[in-house]
Every structure is written in structure tokens, then in C-alpha cells.
Amino acid sequence: MLRVEGLSKRFGGVVAASGVDLQVQPGEILAVIGPNGAGKSTLLNLLSGLLRPDQGRIEFLGEEITQAPPEVRTWKGLGRAFQIVQPFPEMTVWENLLVGALYGKPNTSLKVAEGVVEEIIERTGLAPKAQTLAGELTLLEDKRLELARALCTRPRLLLLDEVMAGLRPSEALEAVELVRRIRESGVTVLFIEHLMPVVRALADRVVVMDYGQVIAQGRYDEVAANPRVREAYLGRAS
Known part of the structure; x- marks a missing residue:
């Protein structure tokens, strides 16, 4: 590979x-x-x-x-998650993941991106935090968000x-x-x-x-x- x-x-x-x-x-x-x-x-x-x-x-x-x-x-x-997490703190968890899904592949429609986010947010255990601002997450939740956003780039x-x-x-x-x-x-x-x-x-x-x-x-x-x-x-x- x-x-x-x-x-x-x-x-x-x-x-x-x-x-x-x-x-x-x-x-x-x-x-x-x-x-x-x-x-x-x-x-x-x-x-x-x-x-x-x-x-x-x-x-x-x-x-x-x-x-x-x-x-x-x-x-x-080729996806990447960083040691020092870099979320958009004033955006929700869902919105952070949507950024990854929209820009992870060229010409991705909003509907397709939302479908990707739905799958990844469940798989990474972040669904209960979907509408929480990223700036309010714990360190473990931040790490999960960093991983999840990278996964949203498929x-x-x-x-x-x-x-x-x-x-x-x-x-x-x-x-x-x-x-x-x-x-x-x-x-x-x-x-x-x-x-x-x-x-x-x-x-x-x-x-x-x-x-x-x-x-x-x-x-x-x-x-x-x-x-x-x-x-x-x-x-x-x-």
C-alpha cells in the first residue's frame, strides 16, 4: 500500500x-x-x-x-490524525466532522458528507456529543474527535x-x-x-x-x- x-x-x-x-x-x-x-x-x-x-x-x-x-x-x-488535537472549538462535533467529510474527497455533496458523518460519529462513540461545541470536550473526547475527523476523509x-x-x-x-x-x-x-x-x-x-x-x-x-x-x-x- x-x-x-x-x-x-x-x-x-x-x-x-x-x-x-x-x-x-x-x-x-x-x-x-x-x-x-x-x-x-x-x-x-x-x-x-x-x-x-x-x-x-x-x-x-x-x-x-x-x-x-x-x-x-x-x-x-492518506489520512492523518495529530498528537496535538486541532478542532474548530467554536463549531460542534458534528460540524467538525462535516468539514472532514466535505473536504476529504473532492466534489462531495452535503448529502453524501452527512451520511459519512452519521456512520463515523456512531462508530467512534461521539453521537451523544454531536451538538456539543468542540471547545467543551474532555481530552479523551478531543482525541476521539481528531480520529473521527480523519476517518471522515475516508x-x-x-x-x-x-x-x-x-x-x-x-x-x-x-x-x-x-x-x-x-x-x-x-x-x-x-x-x-x-x-x-x-x-x-x-x-x-x-x-x-x-x-x-x-x-x-x-x-x-x-x-x-x-x-x-x-x-x-x-x-x-x-
């Missing part, structure tokens, strides 16, 4: 991504982990089009999108950037179940996460980054036993 080859990005003398290669298979949940400053969020910004790479190639569904702007990537089915591949950051353990478990249901609905998921229990519970495969490079990838138990990964990240985290 997604193929990344030799992706590199520098900010002055700082190398945020260096020759990154990875693939995402249809239907899988892929986790990207690593210490702070490893280049994980830079990778998502490159994939979603917020940044342009200095080198490398991005292919999505068999088509090169390396230089495509963010909205074109969204129209093609993605084939959903990029999640630490969407569970700041949640209590019980709330994180709810979010894990929600991501599982998203995959069951036919959406492939690539997510960044620091909570190892969440990674262990969700990921079919794990990619580990350090200093802008991929240093390991495989099943969770494989990368957790990798000495280089333990030195770079898991050992520090423990």
Missing part, C-alpha cells in the same frame, strides 16, 4: 530523516517507535505532505506522491501521531479498541506511540527509528530483543 525509499530530510545541520526505507501492507497495523528526536513525527509529516523530502521517493497505492500537496494525498486516501491508510498521549490507562485501552475497530473496517494504520503496552497490543509489525534512521523492524518480540533497539530506546525507557 505504501512504499518509502531513501527518504531524507535535513533542517540546517540536523538530519531528521536519513535514507528511510519502509513498506506498509494492506490491512496491517504498523507501529513506528523510537526515542524523542528519532525522526518519527518528521516521517509522518513527510508522508502526509506537510514537509517535502530532500531526497527519496514515496509511493502510495502504486502511484508516486513524493511532491503531491497534502490535500491531494488526502483525496487519494482514508485507505490512516497515520496516527501519538493519539494516546496524555490519556489515563483506562482511556488508552478504549483508544486501543477503537483503533482495532478502525482496522476491522478496512483501514490500514501506521501509528507512532511511546506506550509500549499499546504497541505490543496493537502492532502487527514494528519499525524502530533512531537519529533519523530505521535501525530495526519486525514483530514486537523480535525488535524488543534486538540489542541495538534496547540500547537506543527500550533500555532508556525502562
